[in-house]
Amino acid sequence: MTVIRKATLSDLEVLCSLEKHCFEKKRFSEDHVRWLLENPDATSYVYYNEDGIVASIILMRLGMIGKVVSLGVAPGHRRRGIATELMALGESVMRDRGATSMHLEVGITNDTAIMLYESLGYEVVREMPRYYSWGEDALSMKKPM
Ligand SMILES: CC(C)(COP(=O)(O)OP(=O)(O)OC[C@H]1O[C@@H](n2cnc3c(N)ncnc32)[C@H](O)[C@@H]1OP(=O)(O)O)[C@@H](O)C(=O)NCCC(=O)NCCS
Known part of the structure; x- marks a missing residue:
């Protein structure tokens, strides 16, 4: 059985652990994840199985x-459509809140x-040199809704 529910501050530890498994060194700090969980403009979901x-x-x-601020699927659970399902939920939630595009x-x-x-239909808008704090370049991607 799988369940998707909204994340709360009580999920801080498990979200940080997931960040470690998904992103190795390139991950959000615990303080940043806490700030996101407490931010009224942010919404987070966790996927259980x-x-x-x-x-x-x-x-x-x-x-x-x-x-989309962060998306991660634990290594042993990839390629089963979990990210696709979470992205579909995220797009639907953002659309309901008045967003006209996803970035x-x-x-x-x-x-x-x-x-x-x-x-999923996202297209590259531009390159962002040294976007990340560790110096890596990023692609900015967008999908109209
Ligand atoms: C990227 C990530 C979120 C994908 O999660 P996932 O649950 O495995 O993705 P899905 O099963 O929904 O894959 C959907 C499609 O994406 C593409 N895809 C996903 N993983 C792929 C891979 N390893 N190789 C090639 N295509 C891949 C495929 O088109 C796939 O469809 P298909 O399986 O029918 O071919 C996951 O690999 C992850 O957590 N990576 C580390 C964290 C990360 O990079 N997050 C994104 C930060 S911006």
């Missing part, structure tokens, strides 16, 4: 823009995520 919380998505609404940034070498987003 028989192994516990194995995926999450963090979204933020910025005016008429819906932003995200993805590491320029993160081919897996770029393939996922392209499969």
Whole structure:
């Protein structure tokens, strides 16, 4: 059985642990995840299955823009459509809140995520040199809704 529910501050520890498994060194700090969980413009969901919380998505609404801030699926659970399901939920939630397009940034070498987003209809808008604090360039991607 799988369940998707809204994340709360009580999920901070498990979300940080998921960040560690999904992003190795390139991840949000605990303080940043806490700030997102407490931010009224942000919405986060966790995905449960028989192994516990194995995926999450963090979204933020910025005016008429819906932003995917973070998306991660634990390594042993990938390629089963979990990210696709979380993205569909995120887009639906943002649309209901008045967003007319979805935006995200993805590491320029993160081919897996770029393939996922392209499969969902996202297009590259521009390159963002040294976007990440560790110096990596990003692609800014967008999908009209
Ligand atoms: C990117 C990530 C979220 C994808 O999660 P997922 O649940 O495996 O994705 P899905 O099963 O929904 O994949 C949907 C489609 O994306 C593409 N895709 C996903 N993983 C892929 C891979 N390893 N190779 C090629 N295409 C891939 C495929 O088109 C796939 O459809 P298909 O399986 O029918 O061919 C996951 O690999 C992850 O957590 N990576 C580390 C964290 C990360 O990079 N997050 C994104 C940050 S911007």
